[in-house]
Amino acid sequence: MRWKILTAVVLALALGLTGLAQRKICLYFDQTGPGDLSFNDMALLGAQLAAQEFGLEVVHTTASSPIEFLSDLSMLAESKEYLIIIGVGFLLFDALPEAARLYPNQKFGFVDGPNFDLPNMIGLLFKEQEGGALAGVVAALTAIAYGDTAIGAVAGMEIPPVWRYEAGYRFGAHWAVDWYKKLTGKDASIRVLVTYVGRFDDPAGGKVASEALLRAGARNILGIAGATHLGVFDAAEEAGRAAGLLSGPPFGYGADAAQEYIKPGFILGSARKRVDVAVYEAVKWALGKAPGYNLVLGIDKEGTGFSTKEDILTFIDLAVKAGYPLAGTPAEVRDKIFAARDSVPPFVWQGLAEFETLLRAGKIALPQADTADQIAAVRRRYP
DSSP: OHHHHHHHHHHHHHHHHTOGGGOEEEEEESSOOSOSSSHHHHHHHHHHHHHHHHTOEEEEEEOSOGGGHHHHHHHHHHTTOEEEEEEESGGGTTHHHHHHHHOTTSOEEEETSOOTTOTTEEEEEEOHHHHHHHHHHHHHHHHHHTTOOEEEEEEOSSSHHHHHHHHHHHHHHHHHHHHHHHHHOOOOOOEEEEEEOSOSSOHHHHHHHHHHHHHTTEEEEEEESGGGGHHHHHHHHHHHHHTTOSSOSSEEEEEESOOGGGSTTTEEEEEEEOHHHHHHHHHHHHHSOOOOOEEEEOGGGTSEEEOOHHHHHHHHHHHHHTTOOOSSOHHHHHHHHHHHHHHSOHHHHHHHHHHHHHHHTTOOOOOOOSSHHHHHHHHHHOO
């Protein structure tokens, strides 16, 4: 308790020293802004939590075109209004460090990118392969339980953060098949079908891609495409309703946030990526005097994982506060989500628990997928 009080006092003093001119947090989104119920909204949530705790104001803006990235960031820095400017999205990979070099007295943060060894930038990186792998284990074991031979994923753009999700998902699925064979002595086989839509703001395109995956026999589909993968949830629910079902399969799987509340009963879980925690930590860094560094969040720091029941309840509550139109009362939504989880065989959750235990203990080495060559190798090894 004394440590928490001391930390709060230090941060408050640091905030006072920044002066009245820098009491704002700026989130700069690359092409897609808030409203995706996933990556971008998690960044905004983290900024809002930091603003509330430290007495700051949140401002956000969305780029109109990649051509404008550097000029927009320069304009924001020149205003000298912001404690920190946080670029949200890998597409800022070139422009953000250039802006940081041009304005060394302005602090920057980069969600999904490194700090480029710049003293005025914090890089906010994630081990997305961990969340992807956990989702792959659940999706594959659920598919096996219902006699399916394929699982799917709808991805956004071909960039490293998404590749890491995909690599983990493929690895987790193949691990699950081997684990199931050892557990039961029965044979099993799972193909992993991944479709890249090319955008993070195209729910209609995500739905079309999901419908194609469903026709190919993949009734468990991970969304790793921001707002685009809202179409995954629509497709899963519509296919289930058409079959006269009140819950899956088919099942969608969310990413970043715990998204089960969006289509309760038809979203079995979510690959966790706590962008909110990263943004909050970036603001804390900006209030101090430490030089820039790379903050890497993984399962060891609860920055990645598979959505827990506590996560689900938290995000139902956040959805209510945000005015999201839930499909029933919060209690009804919660019960539908938990009933769907209870409906799948216990060995699904047994496999997840064993994999997570091994992962936390450092006994599982997940594949790297930071380059096009690396993800191509993963696709060949874990088809």
